Amino acid sequence: MKKNLLIRLTGLGLAVITAMGMTACEPKTPEGPGGTASAEYTKPDSIKMTFDTCMTFENGLQDVCDEYKNQTGITLEVEKPDHNKYYEKITLAFASGTPSDAIEMGSTYYPENANNGALWDMTDAWENTTAPAKSVVDPSYVDALKIDIRDGNGPRLYGFPTVAGNGTVTYVRQDWMDQMGIKTPETYDEFIGMLRTFKEKGKPGTIPLTAAGLLNNGETPYDIYLREFYQDAIPDFYQKDDGTWVDGFSEPAMEAALTRLHDAFAEGLIDGEIVTNKTSTCRDKVNAGLVGCFNYWAGMWCAKLEDATTGTDPNAKFTALPIIKEAGHYTERVPTALVITNNCANPVGVFEDLIMYSHDGDKGQMLFTHGVVDKHYTDNGDGTCTALPYYEDPTKLCEKAFYAPELSISTWNDPIALDPRVEESLKVFRENRTFATVPVVSDVISENLANLNVVKGEVVANVLHGNISVEEGMAKYNKDAGKYVEAILADLNG
Amino acid sequence: MATNTDAIVVKKPPLSVRIYKYRYFYLMAVPVIVLLLLFFYWPMLGIRFAFSTYKLKHITSGKGPDYSTGLGNFKALFTDRFFLDSFRNTIALSFWNLVFATVFTVVVALLINELQHEWGKKFVQTVLYLPHFLSWVVVASIFTLLLSAGADATGSDPTTVGFINAVFLKLGLIDKPHSFLTETSTWRPCWYIIQRWKETGWGTIIYLAALSGISPDLYEAAEIDGAGRLKQTWYITLPSLMNTILIVFILNLAKILNVFESVFVLYNDLVLSVSDVVQTYTYRKGIQGNDYGYATAIGLFKSVISLFLVTGADYVAKKIRGYGIV
Numbered sequence: 001m002k003k004n005l006l007i008r009l010t011g012l013g014l015a016v017i018t019a020m021g022m023t024a025c026e027p028k029t030p031e032g033p034g035g036t037a038s039a040e041y042t043k044p045d046s047i048k049m050t051f052d053t054c055m056t057f058e059n060g061l062q063d064v065c066d067e068y069k070n071q072t073g074i075t076l077e078v079e080k081p082d083h084n085k086y087y088e089k090i091t092l093a094f095a096s097g098t099p100s101d102a103i104e105m106g107s108t109y110y111p112e113n114a115n116n117g118a119l120w121d122m123t124d125a126w127e128n129t130t131a132p133a134k135s136v137v138d139p140s141y142v143d144a145l146k147i148d149i150r151d152g153n154g155p156r157l158y159g160f161p162t163v164a165g166n167g168t169v170t171y172v173r174q175d176w177m178d179q180m181g182i183k184t185p186e187t188y189d190e191f192i193g194m195l196r197t198f199k200e201k202g203k204p205g206t207i208p209l210t211a212a213g214l215l216n217n218g219e220t221p222y223d224i225y226l227r228e229f230y231q232d233a234i235p236d237f238y239q240k241d242d243g244t245w246v247d248g249f250s251e252p253a254m255e256a257a258l259t260r261l262h263d264a265f266a267e268g269l270i271d272g273e274i275v276t277n278k279t280s281t282c283r284d285k286v287n288a289g290l291v292g293c294f295n296y297w298a299g300m301w302c303a304k305l306e307d308a309t310t311g312t313d314p315n316a317k318f319t320a321l322p323i324i325k326e327a328g329h330y331t332e333r334v335p336t337a338l339v340i341t342n343n344c345a346n347p348v349g350v351f352e353d354l355i356m357y358s359h360d361g362d363k364g365q366m367l368f369t370h371g372v373v374d375k376h377y378t379d380n381g382d383g384t385c386t387a388l389p390y391y392e393d394p395t396k397l398c399e400k401a402f403y404a405p406e407l408s409i410s411t412w413n414d415p416i417a418l419d420p421r422v423e424e425s426l427k428v429f430r431e432n433r434t435f436a437t438v439p440v441v442s443d444v445i446s447e448n449l450a451n452l453n454v455v456k457g458e459v460v461a462n463v464l465h466g467n468i469s470v471e472e473g474m475a476k477y478n479k480d481a482g483k484y485v486e487a488i489l490a491d492l493n494g
Numbered sequence: 495m496a497t498n499t500d501a502i503v504v505k506k507p508p509l510s511v512r513i514y515k516y517r518y519f520y521l522m523a524v525p526v527i528v529l530l531l532l533f534f535y536w537p538m539l540g541i542r543f544a545f546s547t548y549k550l551k552h553i554t555s556g557k558g559p560d561y562s563t564g565l566g567n568f569k570a571l572f573t574d575r576f577f578l579d580s581f582r583n584t585i586a587l588s589f590w591n592l593v594f595a596t597v598f599t600v601v602v603a604l605l606i607n608e609l610q611h612e613w614g615k616k617f618v619q620t621v622l623y624l625p626h627f628l629s630w631v632v633v634a635s636i637f638t639l640l641l642s643a644g645a646d647a648t649g650s651d652p653t654t655v656g657f658i659n660a661v662f663l664k665l666g667l668i669d670k671p672h673s674f675l676t677e678t679s680t681w682r683p684c685w686y687i688i689q690r691w692k693e694t695g696w697g698t699i700i701y702l703a704a705l706s707g708i709s710p711d712l713y714e715a716a717e718i719d720g721a722g723r724l725k726q727t728w729y730i731t732l733p734s735l736m737n738t739i740l741i742v743f744i745l746n747l748a749k750i751l752n753v754f755e756s757v758f759v760l761y762n763d764l765v766l767s768v769s770d771v772v773q774t775y776t777y778r779k780g781i782q783g784n785d786y787g788y789a790t791a792i793g794l795f796k797s798v799i800s801l802f803l804v805t806g807a808d809y810v811a812k813k814i815r816g817y818g819i820v
Contacts, residue, residue: 088781091550094550094554095550095784095786113550116549116550117551117554117555118550118554204651204653205653206651207645207646210645214763265647267648268646271645271647272644272646273642273644273645275676275764276638276675276676276762290645290654443549443551446549447783447785450778451576454763454766454778458763458764458767461762461763465676465764467764
């Protein structure tokens with residue numbers, strides 16, 4: 001009798017837990033997407049923001065948050081996960097229904113989350129705002145983030161650009177070029193000729209060209225690190241002038257790109273470890289003075305690479321190359337967005353008091369760009385400021401708080417002058433760039449993209465290494481990826 | 495007439511009395527039970543998602559999982575080339591890793607046990623345990639550098655080759671650098687070696703504890719009977735260790751399909767056909783693809799297989815040795 005009672009109580013307990021689990025595991029419904037900005041809005045008491053590319057807490061991020069509180073009266077709580085785990089953390093936060101109010105989000109993830117209804121539609125807020133940012137921010141960057149999730153509402157804005165999308169340029173060792181009598185390459189043949197000269201005349205261990213992976217580690221645009229080799233090939237879906245969607249990876253241009261990659265690799269002109277390279281390993285090789293050519297981010301990185309390399313090779317000098325004729329252009333990514341999630345209780349407040357404030361062309365802009373006066377920079381009293389050293393590493397000057405100054409989307413007078421090398425590399429990039437569009441997104445793409453990217457990676461890597469021929473590679477792609485490509489194209493063109 | 499047997503029969507007090515008597519023990523057990531229910535049993539309720547279509551959209555829209563899918567995820571699973579390849583790879587990698595783990599760990603434990611010098615023994619143990627505390631990311635970086643074929647794809651400039659290739663070239667074992675971690679023929683052997691380098695030392699702890707429990711009388715008796723070190727190991731040490739080996743083997747069998755981190759940090763596009771495992775595939779589908787229903791179906795399938803493996807091994811152990819652990 002007592003035993004039965006115990007069993008019953010245990011059963012009841014488990015049933016209660018089960019019932020609790022059934023309800024607790026399914027996140028609560030947030031407010032529906034869409035929002036209208038109003039001149040009247042409630043000022044938020046606090047804002048929780050998740051950010052990847054900001055300064056670290058060790059270098060005084062909390063000081064920036066404290067200063068924001070001083071200026072606005074709003075508590076800013078910033079979460080900065082490890083860079084390598086950033087998007088995993090974001091995905092898990094969405095899955096568990098606990099994302100921050102605002103999140104920094106790259107262009108690969110932004111459309112996916114917008115399509116999934118996770119992001120607040122800020123189109124009306126931007127159109128109706130009376131904040132100073134309206135006249136300060138370059139609207140072309142904002143328009144670049146408008147996407148059509150095919151819900152019948154047309155292109156809408158689900159995130160606000162933090163900075164310009166930027167892109168990569170090919171940095172080359174100018175000192176090597178001068179020593180070896182190489183003129184700036186303008187064509188693919190001249191480019192390959194330059195790499196050959198690096199290999200032949202360089203010191204033992206010279207790597208003519210290195211890159212961090214073959215397809216940008218599955219992030220769009222896939223071809224940015226190897227523009228000279230991909231040229232007119234687009235290893236992704238794209239829309240033709242007549243409006244139809246096609247798979248660029250299946251086209252003849254891709255075969256030609258694979259041939260170029262294979263030939264250059266077989267000749268030893270491309271880093272033999274390119275498949276296993278990470279950006280950090282590439283930078284290590286560059287900094288060790290071994291690399292002649294490295295395609296990497298325009299702007300600040302020109303100076304950073306040069307400064308780091310002069311430690312091992314005092315004569316090292318890097319120059320950004322104009323794009324070669326056959327490649328036509330470098331690619332400026334879709335800007336990184338600061339999104340407001342649908343879990344945010346006061347999205348209009350966050351839009352006005354965080355996003356608009358940070359682009360006000362005045363003290364909000366200064367705070368979000370350079371940090372706190374006398375902690376991250378000093379005011380010279382003559383309208384200019386000077387960056388102060390980082391807390392952690394006094395040998396380096398503070399570069400940014402949240403927004404990289406050299407990539408600002410606002411027309412404001414930044415009182416801290418840029419390093420001339422940074423300006424020069426950005427000038428080369430901007431003269432040679434075209435703008436990428438927001439990656440197309442749909443349920444069918446989301447379902448098939450992971451497998452499709454695996455096949456692409458396998459094919460490019462194996463052709464590069466000569467494990468299979470270009471023809472075999474394309475045949476493998478058609479065989480292994482055919483059903484995914486077919487499904488995606490049917491959806492896009494349907 | 496009462497017998498002696500009747501005299502020792504003690505009537506069990508009622509359950510409530512026993513609970514009251516041991517109430518403080520039960521009280522102490524409460525946190526453990528709560529933690530077990532909260533972190534082990536409650537999450538299990540999530541297996542219902544395996545029978546649904548459940549993506550980020552279902553969460554943000556507030557609709558919740560779509561259970562009309564039924565067994566759809568499992569049907570898709572068994573026609574998915576990537577899943578089937580990853581399942582085959584998981585079985586192959588885990589099976590051989592389990593075999594090597596068992597053999598190497600036991601052998602190394604026996605060798606450590608033979609060390610007479612106490613300081614030397616502690617030193618060897620410390621050196622062997624250390625790799626266990628390195629993260630897989632660090633281990634992968636170390637071995638990627640050691641095994642590198644260098645940056646020159648033609649193999650004519652050995653300046654940047656890794657230590658292993660440099661040694662092999664010096665000894666004339668190879669005529670050009672070999673890219674161990676980017677070739678399908680060598681990736682798996684490298685993975686087994688790296689696994690053993692990292693985990694063998696740590697695995698010896700339980701065997702060394704078991705070895706210390708073997709009665710010295712047995713060895714003395716064997717020595718009197720003329721048994722040498724090898725015969726003592728074969729006839730005394732190994733049979734005494736069999737219970738421990740069996741327990742560790744069955745426990746490891748339960749984890750056979752849980753290979754993730756070591757593969758994730760060491761695989762690349764060139765060796766995907768031999769290295770992609772169920773967990774890495776689940777990561778791509780679940781985390782990167784936001785397909786929680788499908789990823790849960792993979793997880794459930796994996797758990798069912800593990801359950802069969804453990805109960806199967808336990809059944810075999812009972813048949814052969816007369817006892818198991820379940």
